[in-house]
Amino acid sequence: MPKNNNGRTVTDQSSMNAYIKSVCDIMRRDRTKGALEYIPELTWMMFLRILDEKEQEEELKCQAVGKSFTPSLKEPYRWRDWGNPHGKKRVELQNGKMGDFLDFVIMFSDRIEISSPGSFIGGVTPHNILTHPPVRRNPLLAEILQYIGAVNRGGLGVDRMYRRLLSYGKLPPEYPELAGAVQVIIRNGAFDEAIAKFVGRKAREGHGWRLEELIVLHHLRRNDKISTSEASEILQRTQRETSELLSSMEGIFIERIGTGRGTYYQLTNEILSSIGEKEKYTRIKGLSEEQKLQLLKNYLENNGKITNEEARNICGVNRNQSLRLIRKLVHKGFLRKIGKGRGAYYEKC
Incomplete structure (x- = not known):
């Protein structure tokens, strides 16, 4: 077979024998079929490919002497159309x-x-x-x-x-x-030009984007923050694997906020600025104490009670900082504590 774009090149009888033996070895692994079944299938595939190559040769010869040529199979049923990875019909089926x-x-x-x-x-x-x-x-x-x-x-x-x-x-x-x-x-979502430019620029700078990074970036483009448990769900990884992945992304395009169970991650100021959302960083991280207290009040208006962990996640602070905020609300008569220890929570007065 002459060299072409249909796949492997077989140049002589020896390479043809090796080619057929390799394919037969593969087909023999199917215990549901014997040689009487798979040999006709192999023969048919090889016939279509050889026929196409021979007819390409004949067509060139006819063109050289000015004769017309009528192929046995017409487009799009020839091997070159659907068997070749770059064939017209193959590309049409894949991309059309x-x-x-x-x-x-x-x-x-x-x-x-x-x-x-x-x-x-x-x-x-x-x-x-x-x-x-x-x-x-x-x-x-x-x-x-x-x-x-x-x-x-x-x-x-x-x-x-x-x-x-x-x-x-x-x-x-x-x-x-x-x-x-x-x-x-x-x-059929809208094309996000800012994200496409950012991803492309980092790639040109030598950063090899991992799929997990693109998934987290997509989430944070549409949400202010992401916790380890949320990332674990969308990445389909364990909590431990997710924690390690998020840590490896720090400094590239995300930053860690808080400690312990209240930890969450957000896009860095540099990234938000590069995609035209600098004010989002200020909204997430630049909250005053009064603004954080108002966030807790808004949550309580809708839910009636709150735990320390929920307060940490809402305000993006550590355990001690959230306790200080809660105690201020208790002191102002807005909350009262119910229970003790890990089961304790705070109820709206």
Whole structure:
């Protein structure tokens, strides 16, 4: 086979024999099939590829002598159209408006919904899809297609979707829990130019963005702060893993506020300034004591009671600072203490 863009190059009988043996070794791993079943499948795939290459040669010869050429298979059924990773039909199926002709892709004005019959396999769920090792529905077929050059590296879909969307400040993909189907929803959110520029600038400066960093950045773009427990949920990591990840992000684009259980993280002043939200930093961190007391009063108006931990999270302070604020409200007759020890809380008078 001549060298082309369809995948591996087979130049002589020896390399052809090695090629066929390697694919047969892969197919033999499927205990549900014998040679009588997989050899016809392999033969058909190789026939389509060889036919396409031979007809490309014949077409060139005919063009050289001014003759017309009629192929056995026409576009888009040739190997070069759908088997080649850069084939026109392949690219069209991957990047085009598939909802126009594929019923499992539905296009809405604000989102795309892609569904596949069946359920998650191999222990994958919507709650661990970010961290679970990739699982293929048909490992045998996936390995063969990758070996013959019909697909690029596998197991990158989820990570790639998240990275691409978050890098432009868009909403991450959603995986709702459905009975009898796997579905992914991609929202048509607005392009966030400020975030895209920031992510791009840091990348040009040599920062290799981890997916976890992009997820935290996305959350803090839409929220004032994030706690370790909140980050643990959206990163699908344990509390310990999340704490280590957040610590590694400090100084890059987030800063720690508070200590102990009241600790939370927010974007640094430098980052907020670079994306045009400098006033947000002042709103989060620059609260006076009276403003913090007012925040607690507002919370109590809606909830009727408050714990020390809740006060710490609301005001972004440590345990001693929150106790001082609570005692001021008690002294002013706004609160009274109920209970003792860890079970104690403060009730609105």
